[in-house]
Amino acid sequence: MKKLTLLFVCILFASEGIAQTSNVQDSLTMRSIYDMALLNGKSYDWLDYLSNKIGGRLSGTLNAEQAVNYTEAELNKLGLDKVWLQPVMVPKWTRGFPEYAYLETGPGKSIITNICALGGSVATPDLGIKAEVIEVQGIEDLERYGRAQIEGKIVFYNRPMKADLIHTFEAYGGCVDQRYAGAMEAAKYGAVGVVVRSMNLRLDDFPHTGSMTYGDAPASERIPACAISTKGAELLSNTLKLLPTLEFYFKQNCKIYPDVQSYNVIGEITGSTYPDRYMVVGGHLDSWDLGDGSHDDGAGCVQSMEVLRLFKKINYQPKHSIRVVLFMNEENGLRGGRKYAEEAKLKGETHVFALESDSGGFTPRGFSFDIDDEDFAQVKSWETLFKPYLIHYFEKGGSGADIGPLKEKGMVLAGLRPDSQRYFDYHHAASDTFEAVNQRELELGGATMASLVYLFDKYGTKSELKSIKN
Incomplete structure (x- = not known):
């Protein structure tokens, strides 16, 4: 009996030791992500170009086409495994x-x-x-x-x-x-x-x-x-x-025209362990035409691009295939989000996690999750890892319009939740310009997204782990 008790105690201490070691490793990885974003970030420069060189990106317009070409070229510069354009028909309306x-x-x-x-x-x-x-x-x-x-x-x-x-x-x-x-x-x-x-x-x-x-x-x-x-x-x-x-x-x-062709812009780092299991991070590339769409949703797009850039910079090789998707036509049709989900289903792709940023480039506060109780318990266990960055909001709720069509049983959807008190001062108005975005807040958001993707990639979702065991 004493031998069994001693064995149990040893196993318990070993488990705690492994957990503590893993926690330290996660803290160090997240620290490197935040350091890279804040000291050598790229998202603000990308947003500067989208906002000031291109401007408002209403779907079906020349500006939207220029944004597609620009972001495709920038993703190609990151050395990703794949970058491609996914055709999608979008409405065309002009003011x-x-x-x-x-x-x-x-x-x-x-x-x-x-x-x-x-x-x-x-x-x-x-x-x-x-x-x-x-x-x-x-x-x-x-x-x-x-x-x-x-x-x-x-x-x-x-x-x-x-x-x-x-x-x-x-x-x-x-x-x-x-x-x-x-x-x-x-x-x-x-x-x-x-x-x-x-x-x-x-x-x-x-x-x-x-x-x-x-x-x-x-x-x-x-x-x-x-x-x-x-x-x-x-x-x-x-x-x-x-x-x-x-x-x-x-x-x-204003005038309504027949639909025209546009594109979702997609980049991928192929997973080392589960290359056929996908995790998505994204925002919508289109915007309204009154301002330049910096908060809605240029910020979400460049933060999502930054996630993959940060992984490359810190030499993190994900287990799953990580995709950035810049969706077209969220504002007046949601065609891009639906098209991506439709193509994923036709190809039989397995998506296990998706994260969207579409609430502005303000100070990140946390995330809301479309998630079951078992996976949410895992998410709550990560709160202490985010607290040094003053990230404390982890709640069940909505995720994002563009990733919503991907939802299947067992999949986790998440939405970045920045401080929202100023968001509707700019939302869909001529005041939504580059000058309204704070560089540090934007970069903190990108790092926060990368950290969550890292954790889900490392530990997976509970439904995924069950399916792998079976």
Whole structure:
């Protein structure tokens, strides 16, 4: 009995020793990743070129094509095992001449206000639209007012993002339906146009665009839709209280074209142990056209490229094949994410983990995971490795729109979660420019992503380990 007890104690101490050694090794590897990113990073230079040499990268445009060519060339410089372009058909929508709008408060009296067309909207008639305005707090308000009060008017959706919600993406989700489906629903009541309060927690003069839908409505029933800046929304709402019959004028010149071909940009380091098991890290290469898309999602793209560059620089040979995927057309169609998942399924590829960065280039706070309990317990055990870098947020939740179509049973999806308090100041607006990105914050995000990929590559997922044993 004493011999058995002694054996058990020896095994226990040996196991603890192995665990401690592994923990030290992981800490040292992560330290080398952070050192390389902060002292010899490349992501900020890549973003500088994407933002300032190319600019906004709306899918189907020349700028998007230039971004594809540039990132493909940069990935080739890293000495990866494979770099290729994956064709994908994407929608093509153009804004045309800048939009123009004003409030008419009386004969010959008007106040100009800042608007922008929503992505996918139809144009106004050549001479624009001028009509009375009815203010509502959301799509659900339309039924309350009914056709009698809405027909022939412009519907003004003015539900703001809730400032008391700490998680700003939750606040965004609480009102973005106005932007996405507002025109489709208002048209059913005879509205002639839609004006939507920008999805922004700050009061400023920047209108924020974004995708919208008409559903299956025929072209003859589609009405133009625009976003108004938060300051403009406050002005319009307050003026309506004084002058309920004021008229709003707006003109926009956007146009929808047939789909065109574009590409996902993909680079790969082939795994040493499991070359046919794939881990993906990525962001979306397209952006809206008002700014240069630095936060949304140039930051996510260059951070993802940096993950593979860091592995090459520290001479880390992954067990799994690690792919960076720069997805095309997340903003107005999600065609790139769906195409990648479709091709992976057709080829019978096994994906075990995917990580996306699409929440801006701000200070990283942690990750959210689409994950089962067993794998999440493993993730929680890694928290102490990230704490020296002030990374503490490890929660179950969403991951990313582009990697969502990859989801299969047992697969782990993750999303980088930077500090989000300033994100919607820039999201889909002309203010989303390179100057709004802090180099150190951007580089910390890339290193944080590389560290998580490293850990999942080294230890695998629980479902994967079970399948290997079987």
